[in-house]
Amino acid sequence: MKVIFLDLDGTLLGDDYSSERARPVVEELLARGYEIVINTSKTRYEVEHYLMAWNLRSPFIVENGSAVYVPRNYLPLRTLNEFGVEREDYRVIELGRPYPEVREALDELAPRYGLKYYGNSTLDEVMSFTNIPENLAKLAMKREYSETIFRWKKTGFEVELEGRGFRVSRGTRFMNVTGETDKGRGAKTLLALYSAVGNVESYALGDGKNDFPLFEVVDNAFIVGNLSHPKARHISSIEELLEVIP
Numbered sequence: 364m365k366v367i368f369l370d371l372d373g374t375l376l377g378d379d380y381s382s383e384r385a386r387p388v389v390e391e392l393l394a395r396g397y398e399i400v401i402n403t404s405k406t407r408y409e410v411e412h413y414l415m416a417w418n419l420r421s422p423f424i425v426e427n428g429s430a431v432y433v434p435r436n437y438l439p440l441r442t443l444n445e446f447g448v449e450r451e452d453y454r455v456i457e458l459g460r461p462y463p464e465v466r467e468a469l470d471e472l473a474p475r476y477g478l479k480y481y482g483n484s485t486l487d488e489v490m491s492f493t494n495i496p497e498n499l500a501k502l503a504m505k506r507e508y509s510e511t512i513f514r515w516k517k518t519g520f521e522v523e524l525e526g527r528g529f530r531v532s533r534g535t536r537f538m539n540v541t542g543e544t545d546k547g548r549g550a551k552t553l554l555a556l557y558s559a560v561g562n563v564e565s566y567a568l569g570d571g572k573n574d575f576p577l578f579e580v581v582d583n584a585f586i587v588g589n590l591s592h593p594k595a596r597h598i599s600s601i602e603e604l605l606e607v608i609p
Contacts, residue, residue, distance in 0.1 A: 364561050367392060367608075368402040368424070368550050368577055370569035371413065373535040374587060375601060380495055382416035388601050389417045395609070400424065400553060402546050402567070402577060404511065404539050407432060408502040427532060427541050427573055428549035429459025429508030438556050456552055459508035460529070460542030468527055469510055469540065477516025480540075481506055484513070512538040532573040535588075539573055547576030554580070567595075568604055583608070 369375055375385040392399055401410050402424040410423050410432075422433045432453045447454035466482045473483060481489060481504050489500045492513040512520075515538075521531040524540060532539045550567070557563045565581040567574070570588040578584035584595035585604055591597065598604055 364398060364557060364563050365396060365566065365609075366398040366400060366554065366557055366563055367566040367568070368400045368546075368581065369567075370546075370571070370574055370577075371401060371403040371405055371410075373570040374568055375413075378494065380499055382413050385601060386417060388605060389419070391605055397566075398557070400550075402428075402550055402569075404509070404534055404573060406503055406505055407507060408505045409499060412499065412502060422553055424546065424549035424553065426459060426507065426509040427539050428544040428546045428576070429457070429541050431456040431458070431549055431553050433553075433556070438560065457508070458542070458544040458548055458552065462506045462508055462510075465508070465510050465529065465540055465542075466506075468524060468529060469512075472520050472523060476518075476520040477514065478512055478520060479514040480510045480512045482510060509539060509541040512540065533571070534573045535571045545576040546574060547578075547580045550577050551580045566608060568598075568601065569595075 377384050389399060398421060399419060400422055403410060404427045405425060407425045410425055420434055422431060422437065424431050432455055435452050435454060447456045469478060469480055472478060486500055489504060490497060495503060524531050528543065530541050530543055554563060554565055566583045567577045567581040568585045569577060570586060575592055578592050578595045585598050586592055586595040587598055587600060598607060
């Protein structure tokens with residue numbers, strides 16, 4: 364079994380957030396027999412938008428490793444039933460902290476550090492900060508486990524948040540606040556489930572520092588953009604990925 368973890372922002376998606384750019388890559392990966400797993404800082408609702416556009420029904424990981432969503436009956440494993448919670452058409456393995464806890468901490472720090480994030484921003488502000496179209500901005504504001512800090516007037520909030528048991532990681536443009544989890548932990552959790560079914564060869568593609576923990580847990584990692592990671596091979600585009608993997 365070949366499993367590939369794909370980031371969205373800055374990787375599969377361009378500045379217009381359209382699903383069309385990545386469609387040929389997704390279709391070719393499926394044709395080659397890859398199990399495609401979206402692993403992103405985005406919310407479940409945003410991911411579902413793209414899965415529908417690409418006609419995918421597979422597990423996915425949201426909000427920087429905060430939760431693993433597995434479609435019902437996708438992996439008929441006792442482990443999943445023991446540790447996951449049932450939510451609509453999914454079994455969900457929750458690794459992060461509930462959003463109200465994240466929001467409470469940020470609301471307390473916001474006045475001192477000038478923080479702006481989804482929870483204290485209007486829809487118009489979110490669209491201005493992110494350049495996300497209105498329909499996707501509404502989905503991004505439906506947080507379950509994490510927050511994204513768009514603006515800050517001074518630093519120091521990172522240390523305070525970490526002192527309270529949160530993790531602060533930098534994406535392509537913004538700061539992400541979660542519980543003690545990351546994209547690597549989410550991927551490792553899902554890979555353990557796949558490994559119970561059969562042998563797994565794992566791949567990952569990302570572009571930001573928040574993808575670094577993911578690169579550490581897969582067999583083959585690739586990175587696009589300006590950053591470097593010792594375990595990741597640099598490629599120029601998602602299209603080039605198809606040239607360097609089987």
